[in-house]
Amino acid sequence: MSDSPPFPALPKKDRGARLRRSLLAWYQTQRRDLPWRRTRDPYAIWISEAMLQQTRVATVIDYWRRFLTVFPSIADLAAADEDAVLAAWSGLGYYRRARSLHAAAQAIVERHGGRFPANREQALALPGVGEYTAGAVLSIAYDMPEALVDGNVERVLARVLGAPGAAGSGPLKRFVWAVAHELMPEDDAGLWNQALMELGALVCTPTQPRCSDCPWKRSCAAWASGSPTDIPAPKTRRATQRLDLQGLWVVREGRVVLMQRPEGGAMAGMWELPTRRSEESLPSTLWSAAWPAGLRPRLGAPLMEAQHAITHHRIRIQVLEARVAARIPSPAYEWDFANLEGLPLTGITKKVLAQLGRP
Template identity: 50%
Template sequence: MPPSVCSTIARAPAGIRGRLVTAVTTSLFPALPSPARAARLRTRLLQWYGENARDLPWRRTSDAYAILVSEAMLQQTQVATVVDYYRRFLKAFPDARSLADAKEEDVLALWSGLGYYRRARSLQSAARVMVTEHAGHFPGEEEAALDLPGVGRYTAGAVLSIAYGLPQALVDGNVERVFSRFFGLDGVSGSRELVAQCWELAELLVPQKRAGDWNQALMELGALICTPRQTDCAECPLKRSCQARKEGRVSELPRPKVRAPAKAMEVEMLFIRRGPRILLEQRADGQALGGLWQLPTRAIGSEGEGEGEGASGLFAEEWPGGLGAEDGPDLGRLRHGIMRFSIRARLRPGTARGRKGSALAWFEAEQLESLGLTAMARKALAGLKDWPPGTD
């Protein structure tokens, strides 16, 4: 709702303020149901959720820390992938204090394979603030929650509503899609305008009771029924009131965001082995994936160098001192996507001579299971016929 309209309503006499809010919201959102109808829609959606919700481990707890962990992991990652990571992470770090006291390398090792490692660092930073300022608990007020590192409006709303039962709204990609179609909002997915409209609607519709279930029901509807493609409108509990369905525009809304094509990059990786050990390189803290380990890697070409982050921004252009590639056939080739790059990688046999940098270290195969390895390194090692030792 525009700030000027909000201020006008705030100055209005109490007796007519409610009618003004109703009139304005109805004009902004013609499909907005009346309070009585909204209550019926909530009942219908909550009943559907009770009968169809997936049995996920973070839905079996009201512990705010555990829910925070799940929300951090679920950002940009599929639910099926997160389940096992979530269980392992909570087994190692069952509360905020244990996470706050952990070594970063141990946290990153348990996060390895989920990607977007900044989430892990922010989660640990949030745990430290929870310990030092909130006795190890997630704060129960939105303002304090938003002060935690990595906690934005969505995450705060999720934890406060699900763990504490507070009437806090939330909007994620699923909720945006449900609202865009249900209310017929003709906006671009992820655009500031559409997201703002969805937040206004979310705050208008969130119930005083069962807010956590309501929020999860909206997200579940977007994940299972109102999906980006192959929408199952016949099974939707809200189908009779859906504006996009009435107009035959379900597949059009929200309008897709135009994405820039991925830039091509070529890299070489070295496989350097001494008996049962291989040599790995730790990425610098200032880089993307900082702190993780990789096979020694150099970039040999990239589109758009000099236009911001070219090849040198992701990988060095020279081998670390004392390392080099041997003559002979490649050990393997692979493709990998990271950030906005589409990477073609060659895995070459390598040698290590003379003095090596402090970012290099030797590891045995069994150590790699608990090491924070980049996904590309894991993919490369998985493709080798004679690694780990003892395999054909």
């Protein structure tokens, strides 16, 4: 027998109706005016949702605008070079998502005439489109009664119903999805889903929920318990690993040496300074402890340091001036500074170039 407390019952019809009424009324007056909320274009909404899974709203706004300027339609995205897509995504991290967007755009052109399908099974069959993204695009763009659960929705629904279980755990996820389906209204599905997410983003935040401003305060189990932040229980986190790197700054006649990361690994296909792990760094599969073969660098003075965070890693790179062999071995390449703009660069390389720039 399990010791975990049981999950509460799903909300009955009249409670569900009250929750919907109060939240939708709150959303009408409190929602943020975000650019992707001014359109019903499924492509624009899809891109915003993909980016919002990566980073904060404030960062997404500029990326979203730029991405839609470079690729104004699904057909434009499908026809683009992968390098151009990665370049437009560069800085958002998790490049597999950008590759999936590109592949999904090609599938949409092939199978659905260039329009995001208004059909759940067809949407879920697209590369990189999971339950959350399908629910978001179908409900917001097409008003289809499709539920969605992201971290915000999970937290809000777990709190209001007093659900046990750790954040992100299988049992809690299943329960919250069941609640989200149960509460889904027949009309205004997109508004409802956005209202749920907005409550989690603005009021029912992870560590400092503003319960006194919450439209659900009166029927919230977590608020009644007196310690709303105890729900959901924290998930066990993977420790962050610190990595110390050294990068080479090799510039000859206005050209800088960069290396392309191998296919199949992290940040595949992106360009970075020739990089190695420092001797004192913890081991990692992301960078080798040796300089890339054939470069034979002669190290000069340290030029700068930069810090960067990627999933589960805090990275510090020391950039050294260097000379390398006259013939640069592939996959290294000497890039003209003028041609770097459209190149998919790793986040840390972007930071270094922003500081050192053109010599």
